[in-house]
Amino acid sequence: MWNAAWKGLIGHRLRFALTALSIALGVGLVAASYMFTDSLDRAFDDLFSATLSGFDLQVRPEVDEDLAFTQGAPLPEHLVDEIGRLPGIDAARGSIFGFAQVAAGGESLTNGTSPTFVVSWPELVDAFSIRSGERPGPGEGALDPSTATRAGLGLGDEIVVTGVGAPQNLRLSGTAAIEGFESFGGAVSVYVTLETAQRLLDLEDQVLTIEIETDEPLEAMIARVETVLPEGVEAVSAQSAAEEQLATFKEALGFLNTFLLVFAGVTVFVAAFLIQNTFRIIVAQRTHELATLRLVGASRRQVLGLVLVEAGLVGMLASALGLVLGVVLAQAIRSLLAFGGSLPTTSLELAPRTILVAVATGLIITLASALLPARGAGRINPIAALRRVLAPESPVTNRRRGIAGLLITLAGVGLLAVGLLGFELPVSNLVLVGSGAGIVFIGVAVLAAVFARQATATLGTPLAGLGVPGRLAVENAGRSPRRTAATASALMVGLALVGLTLVLADSLKTTADRLIGDRFEADLVVGPAGFGAARLSPQLAAELASLPEVASLAAVRDGQVLYQGETRTLLGGPTSLLPGLVNFTVIEGEISEITGDRIGMRSGLAEGLSIGDPVTIEFARTGPQSLELAAIFDARGIGAGLLVDSPTFADNFTEQFDSQIFLDLAPGVGLEEGRAQVESVTARYVGSQVLDQEELANEASLRIDELVRLVFGLLGVAVVVALIGITNTLTLSVLERRREIGLLRALGLSRRQLRSAINWEAILIALIGAALGMGLGLTFAWAVITALDDEILRMSIPWGRVGLSLVGAALAGLLAAAVPAWRASRRNILEAISYE
């Protein structure tokens, strides 16, 4: 049996090669997802172990783990000495870490959208080392080597660092980095003395953490240290601090992995269509051979087993190839998800789990997809061995197929609806929506076989003008409806997701365009450039406010807090000025009433509350605080659901950076003129950009486009698999029709005409898939937007791009046909028509 299967595989290696490639791409994407996130995991693991090595204990403010990315209350610096004096402590050092901006020669040293960190020199951390020059002294700073090289800076050059306080001119003392990391994943880092860091971040006589060296047992030392710690401060071992940080990042990475696996899943799903199709075609083409096996005594089970063993072998080979492809794809994902280089990179991690999951995926999906064709093979009647001519595809029992397809589609729609409308079920909605969509795809694919013939005839009507090649293309595309439908359906899945993405993105964009004017009254908005990893120094707002061209200005800050157990963004700003600069729809109360220990809430959060009710907010720095509800509002101009005034924000957060500055120009100052003045100030603050209302709208579009590109990049693999499917089907069909092709060639069909016929056949199949996919994609988009039930979001269909996608699909079909068409046109005519 194994021998026969192996021989079958070798004998039909061309037919299996493309199938294997399609499975390999799906498996590759699965493997790549794991490899990519494992490498990130590993990189962060290394990074945190390195930054938290060399000392034994860390003293830090207690912070709820949901607010782990927010700094707690700073520690008084005298605590460092108090701890240092405790018996058994070898050394205790305070340290500070925060955001800053660095410039040299009037130019920012920013690296794209990566953040810039200021770090007090970590004396106790072994992993930090001076790469050149010396460690920073007073009035000095050391840069990470890659930034220094990029900016062409040498020892003794001057750099300007701006934190919360006034900019400081520092002399470059050298370069420094962690062992094995040139930088924190692309970020710019400046190392300074603790005193300089305190001044830069406005933390006089304070530190953020204290690192401790000791040789005594850690448990006992933690207890001893804690005797001198005030309320809200804790001591932990360096190791558990590293583990906690890693766990926090792993949670974020877990989402990334899920995101990538969704696309890998789509690719595997598309590949499944192809595997099933290929095996069915191959079984049909080998009817004679398999029937002969039956004739000489092979049982049904044995024939079924033979096909399944072949499938298993293909699956194994493909999985192995997929692992190799995974390495390539992981690199591609890494560059696609570079986030401006802000993720650390290490060598790719190939965990045993990755290999196991990848191989299992490849094997299971191949076997499952081959199951139906294998059953068909088992049913082949031995008498077929005696027939000379290949039986044509058994006529589709349209009625039964139609009903089955309809039922499957309806079941899928039902699941989708339940998922989208969010009925309370013990299954996560994403799983419901995903499997619902998958079932709809299968249902439509079944239905497509019923209509494939009609569809090719209709779509192919214009091809009549092409003469025989056009006629042949239409007839050939329609002659095996199931084959055509399955091939087209693979592309349908990819195109449906393309369509969905296009419509959702366009709806968001046009909604943003429409609303941007409603969002702001402000003439200009200053914000961080890029994805907001940079922060604005409060100095910037102070400088802007002093410009005569600026009439009024509101700088807002945001931070994470806990409200009713959920992490929320809280905004702090001058509440008396904000209503004039940002459009609020006030439902109850007054925005300007939000002062002191009073708070405003977005209507969605304030359900069941009324003005005057107490609201408990938990801050990382100050813990739970009771505030009084002063306003309930809706506002699209700000991203936060909670609003307090600036002094309240300053009291409750350690980090004091602005996130956005809204400003109105003085009467009589033109937009261009005012903008020029504002930009002359922001130019000195790296990572900031000035936008007017129109640009803000564009900015929103750019962000959405960026996301769309990412999604398309990942969907691309699925589309490539679908195209391989078209190539595969055509290759098999050409092989099957070689006699007919030889006849046509003998009768005077030129090579060019033959290629044309095959090309048009591919285009027809691709167009059917693309049209079905686009139709489904638009329907899904409509369903999603309807389910969101958002009063602002309106569906908008980018017909241009939809049309472009269809044209692109047709061209891709042409590309897919290139090799089979060329091979067919080069075939020896005699070989095709000889029958001796």
Add this chain to the structure above:
Amino acid sequence: MSSIAPALPAARAVEVVKVYGDGPTAVRALDGISLEVERGRFTAIMGASGSGKSTLLHCLAGLDELTSGRVLIGDIDLATLDDNALTRLRRDRIGFVFQAFNLVPTLTAAENIVLPLSLAGRQPDRDWLEVVISTLHLGDRLDHRPSQLSGGQQQRVAAARALITRPDLIFADEPSGNLDSRSGAQLLDFLRKAVDDFSQTIVLVTHDPNAAAQADRIVFLADGQVIDEMASPSTDRVIDRLHHLEA
């Protein structure tokens, strides 16, 4: 056709050699054959399996390349033509009837008949189409697909297709080989009629003495060489000659 001098044969093979493979396993399928196919006549090529008769037909029709020697259709040396020109030559000046698989399964009988013209982007001559269809008794089968036709009907459609372009010559390779004797005889009658009524040139490859007897002239092949000829044959004389040759 009128531009070609009447004395010129429809096709000529000059010292044609065809070798398959190389080294010790090489097979000389055609071993220096020279042959003229006379215009307006019915020529049969006979020989046992492996005598090279099908290879000769393929070489004459430009379907296979020669190892050495020349083949001319009219005054055109096939060796001077590239694939496109050869394709056009087959389409416009040669007709084929093969033993089986003659028809494109996705096209109707009518479409199959006019296929060479459609390939050239030309409209059929209505009158001639009528004549061909009625001659071959295909009037009520035109909308059928090949799978809906009997073997005899399929071969008649193939014959009609070969005739439709009024080619310089028609090559028929065992056209009745897969048919029952009645259908086979009927088909050969039609071919004979095409020569007599329309002055069509036909080359028939066969090993069936009954079929060959319809021809004006028989060329006997063995081991890739012409070993004998017979003019105005009858079935008995052919059988007689075959016995003679085998002995």
